[in-house]
Amino acid sequence: MDEKSVAIILLNWNAYNDTVECLHSLEKLVYQNFHVFLVDNDSKDQSYEKLRADQLSGTFSLPLTIIQSGSNMGCAGGNNVGMKAAYEQGYEYLWMLNNDTIVDQHSLTRLVEEMETDHQIGIVGSKIINMNNNLVWFAGGSINQYLGTSTPYGIDQEESEKFNTRKEVGFVVGCSMLFRRELIELIGWLNEDYFIYYEDTDWNLKAKKAGMKIVYVPDSLIYHKESSSTKSEELSPHYAYYLMRNGYLFVKRNNPKYKVIALLYMAYRIVKFHLLYVLNKDHKLKRSRMIFKGALHGLKNQIGQFSD
Incomplete structure (x- = not known):
């Protein structure tokens, strides 16, 4: 396959160890034509300084740009910083990925392969496994436009064949979401008003309304720690x-x-x-x-x- 250029957008906020583990997993990707844009959302735990030191010392064997956003801009704002940098540099595909994930070595290849089958596909997403219990965390999902809710398929269920079928869905989560650059030109950037939660749901719905397909790709496998600054074990x-x-x-x-x-x-x-x-x-x-x-x-x- 002629490898199209891919920008991987990672957002860090007070999660140095998670981000380092994610970066090391990205080093093992079979797909080679990518560049990581890592945005730090003004972390208070010295994450940015430690990541920059790691980069300068050659800890990471992958192409990496680290950007300091200057403030806690939330998920949408921080990801937009990385997306805008990648868009300006002409990347053909952008992969929004949570920093508390470990990626399978073929995960990016499978997403790009799906994108290449149909230009009407605007967004593709992975099967996501919860690393805490090894159960399915996400296998595509649907949106209820009347209530303002989204329903993930397969959450907390054992892996089985029913989650192994490629299909069009209502949305895929920003935890692992690959999209083509034209989508930005069509529907704009993530809505920063939400700050956190619903920015990816909103974007998926806009893509659907613009006539783009959203596809779940089960052969693209991501492992997620399901930890975040606002959703902890005790639920903030x-x-x-x-x-x-x-x-x-x-x-x-x-x-x-x-x-x-x-x-x-x-x-x-x-x-x-x-x-x-x-x-x-x-x-x-x-x-x-x-x-x-x-x-x-x-x-x-x-x-x-x-x-x-």
Whole structure:
């Protein structure tokens, strides 16, 4: 296969060890025509300084550009920094990849091969396995435009043949999402208003509405640690806040005629999130306040990073 140029977009925020492991796994890729654009979102744990030192000492045997964003711009903002740098340099495909992943050596090859079969394919995504329990974490997914929710296929299920079929889907997660540069020209950059969560869902929906296909590629295998700054073992109160707010904003922006349905679902979610994220958790008052603030800020169109 004539290898098209691929920019791999990695975002780091206070996760030096995860990022180093991811970079070392990328060194083993069979696909060779790639360049990594690693964006640090103003980490406070010396990640950026340590990664730069590693690069200068020759720790990484791959083409690598490290960019300091200058502030915590969230997932959308940080990824946009890397995407813009790659786009300006003319890369044909861009691969958005979580830094807390380990990639199979054939993962990128399989994604590019799928892209090359049909120019109407705008986005392709991998099968993702949860490294914590070796269960499926993502095998494609669907979007409910009325409620502002997305449903991943296969989550927490054992691997089986039913997850091994290539198919068109409603969305693939930004954990491993390859797209062609033309998609940026067609639908623009990731929406930074979300800060974190829903920016990839929003982008997938825009691609679909623009007539592009989204395809799940099970032969592209990614292993994910499922750890993040807002979703920890105990679930940070911010996790429920962003889900509550951004789910409503997603509907209001993409299907405003369904705002009433989304509003009713928001009321249901307030109850549901209290059961999931407040009951039997610590800091109950703070968690409850964040749920209600997420709803209120969605109604008030208060966007970006959380602020009281």
